[in-house]
Amino acid sequence: MEYFPEDVLRDYGDEPTNLMLDLWHKECLKQFKNDIEVIMVDRRHNPQLRDIPGTVNSASPCVFDNKMHLALWLESVYPLEPVLVTHELGHWILALRGFKRKSGNSEAWTRWKKQTKLPAHDTAAVSRWKAQAALHDCR
Numbered sequence: 001m002e003y004f005p006e007d008v009l010r011d012y013g014d015e016p017t018n019l020m021l022d023l024w025h026k027e028c029l030k031q032f033k034n035d036i037e038v039i040m041v042d043r044r045h046n047p048q049l050r051d052i053p054g055t056v057n058s059a060s061p062c063v064f065d066n067k068m069h070l071a072l073w074l075e076s077v078y079p080l081e082p083v084l085v086t087h088e089l090g091h092w093i094l095a096l097r098g099f100k101r102k103s104g105n106s107e108a109w110t111r112w113k114k115q116t117k118l119p120a121h122d123t124a125a126v127s128r129w130k131a132q133a134a135l136h137d138c139r
């Protein structure tokens, strides 16, 4: 599947895009002790989002090239629209922070932390994680 690596987001994004990417990595390292790269994909490549009429932008954790990524599923990938990138990243940065602030031992948070550390080749575990991770669709 065709996707755009984080370098592209940094090169073609604006200053806030880079700032949000930095924030994402900072939060990942803090919460997971593990880094997760961000990629951008046309939402039409996502079977869950492909057939939804109208404008859909979303983001979810996914495995590409045997590695965990945060995939931004966007309506428009070319030209890159920085506000879509920062918006979707913002949701996940807030989710990481919010989960922890709400309750450090909440079931959802513990599950998230545990599963983020799972090796990417454990496809069954990744499927479970993906199913549990709230899929936020911005229309």
Ligand SMILES: [Zn+2]
Pocket: 087, 091, 137, 138
């Ligand atoms: Zn939104």
